[in-house]
Amino acid sequence: MSEPDRLPARTVLALVADDFTEHRPPERTTAPDGPLGWTGYDTARARAAERTGETESVVYGTARIGELPCVVVAFEFGFLGGSLGERTGDRLEAAFGLARSRRLPLVSLVATGGSRMQEGMVALTQLQRVARGSVLLREAGLPHLAVLRDPATGGGWATLGAGADVILALPGAQVGFAGSRVRPPDADPAAYTAEGQLAAGHIDAVVRPGELRATLARWVAALSGPGGRMPGDGLTGGSVVSGGSGSGPAPAPVPEGLSAEPPAATGWAAVERARSAGRPRAQAYLDRYFAHRLPLSGDRCGGVDPGLLCGIGVRPGTGPEAGRAVVYAAQCGTATRPAGYRTAARVIRLADRLGLPVLTLIDTPGAANDATAERAGAGAAIAEVFAAVAGARVPVTSLLIGEGGSGGALALAAPGNTWTTRDAYFSVIAPELAAAILKRPQDQVARTAGQLRLRPQDLVGLGVVRGIV
Template sequence: MRPSAREVIAQVSTGFTELSDVDNSVDDPLGWPGYREAYAAAAAWTGETESVVVGEALVGATPAVLVVWEFGFLGGSIGRRTGDRVEAAFSLARSRKLPVVALIATGGSRMQHGMRALSQLQRIARASAAARTDGVAQISVLRDPTTGGGWATLGASADVVLGFPLAQVGFAGSRVRPATSPSEAYTVEAKYEWGQVDQLVSPDSLGAVLERWLRLVTSRSSSPAPPPAALRDVSLPSTGWDAVRAARSSRRARAAEYVDAYFDWHELLRGDRTGAVDDGVLCGFGWRDGRALAFAAQCGTATRPAGFRTATRLVRLASRLGIPVLTLVDTPGAANDAAAEEGGAGPAIASLFDAIATATVPVTTLVIGEGGSGGALAFAAPDNTWIAPDAYFSVTSPEAAAAILKRPMMEVPATADQLRLRPQDLVELGLARGIVEA
């Protein structure tokens, strides 16, 4: 048994105040045979007058506008009155500067309303976009099922997408998809694997997770993130090759360790929203010293196109929400295989350069390991980059530089010295503001 909309509201919030100035009359634009009787039966069964319930409530200590689907009302289908209520919810959010949480359970558009029903998707998209322009944060929760226009508007377009395990999620509902299509493709787990859902959340923990996310996305700040302290007490390298070996050491601290040490707690975003995930890039929002900061961290692998696109998504979202950004640089370089080229490595890197260049919030960078070529530089803040004592930053790796210059491999260490890639060299050259200490 699916919980009702009212049960979901009670589970995640307190003090719910429903919007009252909505039209509760029956809308029957096509005069569909039997529709009024089906509507009356749905109203009697659920106690609702439409497929969504909207209003304002507290999620933890954060006020938010809730848009909650009632699947028991004609399968949660979207009709004109649904569009009316969703539009009213976003209007309230814009006027009160409140985040919107959409808890979705819908089979799609209401067939008995024909194209009138389908056109509500345009209204919903327009209302959501206007709120986004005003800096309104949006979180969606994919309940079972989330299909059709509910997934392709509020579900997939939200800043943060959460999903219930085993939920059916897809543009095509179960009755209209090709019979030969594997059912696994229409699950929330598949969407998570493909980077279209950020987190899988059990219904029992949803309230706590929403409370954390709402604290994060509503915490605006104008001061830059301070650079993290070094996590290893090591001496500065004597030579360029020593710097490279220190950065490549298995004993050096990695991004996950820096994130855990820097934040009191954090939540992760996943994937580029176009079907790919790079597990070598860690993105999300964390809580530190009473405020939220966004972070995009390379984890020591060659960064793939999806990693650059996910970081771009993070930086642009943080800019819109007024949340400063911390980036951690650690990569031998951008992935340069054929799959990376086919996946759009160049455009993906360009998009991240653009996102950081045009960011309206301060960006702070710490190089924590290898800083290899443009794949590392794309993550770096032009005027606020710091470096750890066991890291380096270079136009390319010493091995690649030697190959480009047609030098024998025995000259790689000397090439590393000539590249002046040590932390102290980068400070002297004005490419880093300073070397962080443990």
């Protein structure tokens, strides 16, 4: 099978979706050779139409991806390089409107070189229409998933692509605001690839062509709400599970503890157990908790923190929880970087817009506090997570699974719905640092740990956590 990067729009649609039904807005009347009177523009459009069989650079309509209906937009790169003109803007605006009116996810298959020069500023202002459509879709609580084909550059990348909730890309796709002909001569070409954008935190995943259809089906199911079902689960249908009040989703269930040992007898023993290399980490909890996981990567500001895993997972089993989508943000035991906090805030806000419950796993000695972290805005990034958790209208469930180091850990903790495992501790500050601040000698660190009352049972007694799992 050919890679769906430079293939015709309808071929790409057939590769990833079923039952496509095209929609078209009313065709606008334009002046000869377009709004600028660009000599030869009508001729170029006619040649493009003859070559591709399309009348514009975008095709859109309804389709089924996996088991669920969607609105799908596909760029026809063979039509003037997939460029955006006024009629393209009409179609993109109509696609956003169709998704809102039918309450459907929007999937964009992007392959564009940018705005159409033959229409000048009229073409460029179509980006404002796309941005407005994106805002209205978000306000309606509907998801937008973009697939970046080759190329995805210029305003098409900076609005329809980069503005999506979930951004996937094909291997080796050219992705960047600057197209290949306008970059500085000394620019690093790797920065303009799908892989480079993934490493910089600007897209969520690079997906091989042969896996694109199944991956899109899973994403659409997960993004479609708490009742979405994953293809291949042997499950069909689904319904929103109501919470204790109102019609929102029920909280994500608290994960089972993976440690059979009793809580530590002393504060310092709790610290040592939480720091043990052999205790269960986030990966083990996520593997046990979810049947499938779809990662969300990067802070969209140029950073990725591998020590904080984020994404949407789907619950296993056969009961009412089976197939439920849950957004997760899980610390992996390292000092969390600013990029990690910004990524966590991004996915929690996404969950809030889509009405999905959130699970956070807390495990960090604290926020990274080196000079690089400070320059990257550690304080502001932590504040983003505190605000995202505090402002979430969907329920957030938190489980302390290891170290709970100060505000860098508390930022991910749900007020009133945080639990702890037996091999964990939570402290206002690390015992060693507390002893140093109090000017105590090294042999007083263990005593200081006891005074901090940081053991799981202490945390329950203080009302900091609801219970020990």
